[in-house]
Amino acid sequence: MRVLAQSAVSQTTIPEEKLKEFCNAVWMKLGVPEKDARVTTDVLVLADLRGVDSHGVARLPRYYADLKNGWTKPTDQSKIVRETKAVAMIDGGQSLGQVVGRKGMELAIRKAKETAVGIVSVRNSHHYGIAGYYSLMALEHDLIGVSMTNAAPLVVPTFGRTAILGTNPISLTAPALHEKSFVLDMATSVVPRGKLEVYDRLKKTMPLGWAVDTTGRGTSDPHTVLDALSKRLGGGILPLGGEGEEHSGHKGYGLALMVDVLCGVLSGSATGLGVDVDKAKPNVGHFFMAIDPGAFRALEDFKRDMDRLARELKDSPKAQGQNRIYIHGEKSFAKMEKYRREGIPLAAPVVESMKKVGGEIGVPWPV
């Protein structure tokens, strides 16, 4: 689908460093300290590098508007409000989600190093970008990393016809030895909204099982779904597993709800319909966990077994017409290498929106 999307719009390729400089300059013009600007940029650009362009710099204009309107605090207002040896609760103070998120994961990692497991719950935060950024941080310390967040309502529960839950992603990483690390980073919806937008732009019908209309029935018309969602008329994206129970849509719904329990309810943030809906008070909740495999068995053995399991899957016979089986994260690592070498491809509308922001606050587009 990404190929389709890319072939439909013209692209610019920009070196990672240039793109980062531009983003950093935008944040700093808005009063974000350099250190925090760099974190915010890193999260966004990592999404583009890993091919998750829906969560990359395409979102810069939204974060920009939130900062400009005072909905996001430019300086870090977050603080630890409760703490034990193994867990902590952070109030994000409506600061940048990326800054709060990084702080939360750093704390979870510190705790895991001391007590084998650390959990940090975050309330009153903002959209934090890709969940995988934070879980990837754990790999640098040879830890298992977990990152989840709730998000604005887009997903319809099984047998419902109104979006109540977010695309509530789950990310888990685990270090390997010679193989690439395992990096699961998935929305619990069957597809992201961006996929419907691609089909809409191309005026294509989408497969049944991705979304329902305002009556709660499956539809293949992306335009009607997106239009109704934006006007809050009902309908929305389906959870992983699709419509009803035949293909276990209730499981994807259960995973989305699990994420809201761990992110929203555990932290006392907004949940369900309340998440990230009031622009001035998004009150998003996150969940971060780090686990030290070395506390359970020799780290080297753990990593060797990660390799063995990855090879067992990758070396197994391929389905007719397929020539490769992937481990999660592998495609994104390949994209990162390519984009770091050749530059990051950005669709023309993304570049235009960035130029517009730059023009407004006097940060020139670098290419």
Added chain:
Amino acid sequence: MRVLAQSAVSQTTIPEEKLKEFCNAVWMKLGVPEKDARVTTDVLVLADLRGVDSHGVARLPRYYADLKNGWTKPTDQSKIVRETKAVAMIDGGQSLGQVVGRKGMELAIRKAKETAVGIVSVRNSHHYGIAGYYSLMALEHDLIGVSMTNAAPLVVPTFGRTAILGTNPISLTAPALHEKSFVLDMATSVVPRGKLEVYDRLKKTMPLGWAVDTTGRGTSDPHTVLDALSKRLGGGILPLGGEGEEHSGHKGYGLALMVDVLCGVLSGSATGLGVDVDKAKPNVGHFFMAIDPGAFRALEDFKRDMDRLARELKDSPKAQGQNRIYIHGEKSFAKMEKYRREGIPLAAPVVESMKKVGGEIGVPWPV
């Protein structure tokens, strides 16, 4: 589907206590101490009570055979081999999975009460029944409970054509105030093998997206899939999300792999193709975690927000043709009440297989 299955075979209804007495007597005849017999029985009968009949007493003959053949040790051989304040590793010593599992979850609960979170990793265990039994234990202590296990290979990775991973279930529970607790207990495959068996018995074609044949292509013929699986010729059940990537089958595959990382790799048990394949050395791995919500915020507030979120989902508008939205676990709690009142329905072949076992070792079938 369950209705379909039940209408096709005749049933006996048996009171919970009578069924439990029979099972206990069987285990004890095989040398299992009474305390452990009760645990094993409780796990099996809870599955029947909650409507997960594939994991209920229908499995008694298999556990019986494993004990009789010496593949499962009748007395508990498990021991804690590594322990820190928050985590522990248990070697199951090839004891009954239910006995080891209960011990693991009890330890995780104890740790969560002391340090807010507890994780127990278990290696060298057996099939432990429904994952939900263990996560439900946490609710009695107002904790969030997590239970996962790897399992014998039945699930084909995206783009593959051989079953490498198990149906690897994820269960998470969280306590509510007046509403029923949230009890997610799901295989990460799109359907369990039992569902294919039901379609096969009824000689019905199944929906595309449930399984692939030995070439890795989608098929609607349950018989061929089951036959090839039993002969290890290839093919198998698809992960949640179905075939390929169109409906995000790679996400279900990722969840199944995540479970094997946390259960198999973390514990140093068998993983992938090696799990529960050698009857004499099943070497199954489990993962148990308990989290104390009271360490993050007032427990009462947590539970009240659980209620609010549940009501928000349940009270939201229904899809055309539907009149109810469920929270996970709700249907099973209703079944439990009904079956405790009216007796547990067992299909005739299940009763026959139990009678056969009873006849072999001199335990009369009670009804």
